[in-house]
Amino acid sequence: MTAPFPKAAGSPVPVTLAYGDGIGPEIMEAAIKVIEAAGANIAFERIDIGERVYNAGHSAGITPDAWESLRRTGVFFKAPITTPQGGGFKSLNVTIRKSLGLYANTRPCVSLTPFVDTKHPSVDLVIVRENEEDLYAGIEHRQTQDVYQCLKLISRPGCEKIIRFAFEYARANGRKKVSCFTKDNIMKLTDGLFHKVFDEIKTEYPDIETDHWIIDIGTARLADTPEIFDVIVTSNLYGDIISDVAAQITGSVGLGGSSNVGQHAAMFEAVHGSAPDIAGQNIANPSGLILASVLMLQHIGQSEVAERVHNAWMKTIEDGVHTGDIYKEGRSAEKVGTKAFADAVAQRLGQAPKVLAKASYENGAKFALPQIEKPAPVEKKLVGIDVFCDWDGSADALAEKLQAAQTSNVKLELITNRGVKVWPEGLPETFCTDHWRCRFSGEITNADVAELLAAFAKAGIDFIKTEHLYTFGGERGYSLGQGQ
Numbered sequence: 131m132t133a134p135f136p137k138a139a140g141s142p143v144p145v146t147l148a149y150g151d152g153i154g155p156e157i158m159e160a161a162i163k164v165i166e167a168a169g170a171n172i173a174f175e176r177i178d179i180g181e182r183v184y185n186a187g188h189s190a191g192i193t194p195d196a197w198e199s200l201r202r203t204g205v206f207f208k209a210p211i212t213t214p215q216g217g218g219f220k221s222l223n224v225t226i227r228k229s230l231g232l233y234a235n236t237r238p239c240v241s242l243t244p245f246v247d248t249k250h251p252s253v254d255l256v257i258v259r260e261n262e263e264d265l266y267a268g269i270e271h272r273q274t275q276d277v278y279q280c281l282k283l284i285s286r287p288g289c290e291k292i293i294r295f296a297f298e299y300a301r302a303n304g305r306k307k308v309s310c311f312t313k314d315n316i317m318k319l320t321d322g323l324f325h326k327v328f329d330e331i332k333t334e335y336p337d338i339e340t341d342h343w344i345i346d347i348g349t350a351r352l353a354d355t356p357e358i359f360d361v362i363v364t365s366n367l368y369g370d371i372i373s374d375v376a377a378q379i380t381g382s383v384g385l386g387g388s389s390n391v392g393q394h395a396a397m398f399e400a401v402h403g404s405a406p407d408i409a410g411q412n413i414a415n416p417s418g419l420i421l422a423s424v425l426m427l428q429h430i431g432q433s434e435v436a437e438r439v440h441n442a443w444m445k446t447i448e449d450g451v452h453t454g455d456i457y458k459e460g461r462s463a464e465k466v467g468t469k470a471f472a473d474a475v476a477q478r479l480g481q482a483p484k485v486l487a488k489a490s491y492e493n494g495a496k497f498a499l500p501q502i503e504k505p506a507p508v509e510k511k512l513v514g515i516d517v518f519c520d521w522d523g524s525a526d527a528l529a530e531k532l533q534a535a536q537t538s539n540v541k542l543e544l545i546t547n548r549g550v551k552v553w554p555e556g557l558p559e560t561f562c563t564d565h566w567r568c569r570f571s572g573e574i575t576n577a578d579v580a581e582l583l584a585a586f587a588k589a590g591i592d593f594i595k596t597e598h599l600y601t602f603g604g605e606r607g608y609s610l611g612q613g614q
Contacts, residue, residue, distance in 0.1 A: 150209030152404030259369025
């Protein structure tokens, strides 16, 4: 390996470091070898998180002293960790992002033609994903024998922060277009808010082209003709899915790095998971974590080092030194493991690619994170209540029971089952579960709600949840039932 470059000027920057689970320790060692040889001036503080910590009895997968390090340094370089599927502990990745306010996730996706296989040779786009809200709140309940729910939470400040971030990112990085992905033809309030805020904010950036896509056709176009996109901004779940789509169509999810940024801290990680099935075999591709380190080095003001690492990595790819996931006989020159790939990148520090576009971070592409002002409140008026009931019977029988017990200030308006109106005038073909939404209308108070629920309890009606129905400034703040 060539002699390491001198360290970047200034005092070492404190960075919290986690080696993660599965292939995490291997690819982290590889990434550190490269960035230290490139002259990164960092003082790492190592913490343990993830599977070992879960198994030691810490249900969050992280200890108090690790939180203290994260809050003190404000910069986190993290290898993948294992998150239990279908049960067990909550995702630590989600917990860290939300607890530290890391609301903006950016995932650059660039084709490496002709050195890595892709059907889309000219892709250069960035996914900007909201990180704190949506279904990733993880608020779930089993409410009846048949039905489970997950709450989708979207806020105006959350929408405004991520959308402004996307436009500021685009402007600072010389991007020409920002596309918004939602499903507001179905989720008219939550996704509708995201689209509405996008339309409001885009007028402040007349120099940037914009468009909006429904998530299904947008994802289809992303997979088929990704060249039409530049920056895509979207909510949490959609962003998680389409960023993997974008990474895969440009060559491999294993090549993707990402940043998670907020007002107080930032986290840098690979896009892929911990891949425990190949752990310890020295075959994992460390590229995602190396490219995440490039984003981190820019963030901490060591842009010259970031440029050096990125260009050496691209030169390694150009020279055909490839790990097994991207190796191809007749195109690649050498098949290497994790350690040898890191050595190859380190040997090329100071070199630049000849075919791929040279990375240049001279200006750092830094921008101030958006500051959000809370809007003035509007009149909020209670105009009804949805009472959800566990009922094993027909809609007509439930309506009769509810009407017999309802109080004078409210009136049963409709009953839906999984969102479809089944009373009055429901269709006999509609399949119903044991979970019913019963809507009562009337200008009422919380005292009226309490009286209504007390009457239902006395009548033996098993109500399992309520949702107040409000208007805000005269505008309806709740969805209609399908069939209304």
